Amino acid sequence: MKEVYIISDNIVSSLGFSTPENIKRMQSGETGIRQWEDQSLSPVPFWASRVDDIRLHKCFSAHADPKDFSRFEQMVVCSVKEALSHTSIDVSDEKTLFILSTTKGNIDLLNKADTNSKAGSPVYLWQTASKLQHYLNLANTPMVVSNACISGLMAIIVGSRLIRTGKYEKVIVTGADLVSEFVLSGFNSFLSLSNGPCRPFDKNRQGLSLGEGAGTVILTSDLHVIRAHKIRVGYGFSSNDANHISGPSRTGEGLYLAIRKTLEKNKSRVDYISAHGTATPFNDEMESVAITRSCLQDIPVNSYKGYWGHTLGAAGVIESIAGAHSLISNQLIRTMGFSEPGTTHPLAIIDTNRKAALNSCLKIASGFGGCNAALLLYK
């Protein structure tokens, strides 16, 4: 079996259009979540982390005409292009696969597009992926992973497996989602949105903040193209709670199983956990149960949701990238929004930025449909 490495990455979010910009702004204590009053998205004011329109327009204009691409597609292209710009690899060959991870893609066009048209519609995720394939000049039909909030992490797990067995030499994984009226209204109807920036794992957490963005990792096993700071992608697994479609299991069964399988297969200790930490009462409580059942309750853990909000299909990718950069810099980033412990099982929540000797990061995620995933990243 081959080793799999992340050779380049990018984050497009409210905190910037490159990974270093995002990390730097998180380290300086900035959050991208703020209050918005935008009638086109919600009849009431809402808190969210959104990508700057003007900057997106400017960034995308360097690649193609913004009129020909949706907002979602523009974010994806900006992210892929920036990640590719740090490498010299050719991605147009048949040994390259593009995996798009998203929950809702161009869902903001649902009201405007004719979804009954025979020619298809940009709302269909395969159609979006196909357009991106042609624009990016990729040989293979992209793989579209749409699996609620674990989509991004699952896409990295699937992509790394395909490299490990030699099916592909390079895999580009991009996770992306928008803050849309569709999703805002849905989470609002669930009463799961926080009135204020979300507060992961905090005693007074009231719910999540939505976010938008795109994240890209380029995976390969080719040692010739690996840069100085290499992060290996270990084994990862998913598991279903088999319990409830919209609520996590009280015993954290699925997440516990995913973590257990991941730890057994990697045979590596965990130095740091990048949690899902959406800041809903149930999610964070469930994670504390699963982490404790896995005997990892003393391992430093953080959530990045207080910086970017919950970016859905992008979350697993951008949070894995942040985790990887913590390993490279031996620097832990505090859980923005956390001040007082608020889970039944106490966790070692990272509440100040600090240096630490880090070799491995366990990334975990959970989502609607009872899905959970875990993946180990290491130096």
Place this chain on the structure above:
Amino acid sequence: MMEEKYIISDYCIIRNNRIVLNGEVVYTGNESSPGEFFSAAYRYFTISYAKFFKMDNLCKLGFLASELLLRGKNINDVYPGDEVGILLSNAGSSIDTDRNHQKSISKRDEYFPSPSVFVYTLANIVIGEICIRHKLFGESFFLIEKEFDAKRSYEQVKQWLDEQIVRCCITGWVEIDNDRYEAVLYFIQKTSVLQEGIAIFDAEKLTDIYLLGK
């Protein structure tokens, strides 16, 4: 140790008001909408699972197909729940329910988004429903494709089996888009004794079965 072969031990096709199980037509209906057809089939097979009526049509369709696929198998006695995988795909994701949710928010004076609709605006909820029904905790995810990509599904499931990530797998296509619906589910298992007439698991055989009666 004997060499293990991967087989398509069962398959279920639901389309055009007809249900085919392992090559045999087991139900034909004349209902005028997909939802009515799914409910009629549910009653015909005397399935008892109250949650069925809460599901959206994509989940009802996937649930029905998996229910028939696993009928009489006592899957929990044969496999630990965390060793059963599910890989499903379709073209429209949750497009039918997406349209319903969109309708509930399109006008400001008729703005009534509902959590019981919104939760079904994700394709993978159908996997969750099947897992809940049969207590399955294994590897699973949902793929979106223009049309059923037998080769891609075969490669994924084969990898899961090769690497012992799962010991058996439910895979296939579950799609509903307006009045067009189609489910083709396969149950993939390992065996060391190859019985006559049993289909070997490969992309070609997945396609052959998918095209039956299409």
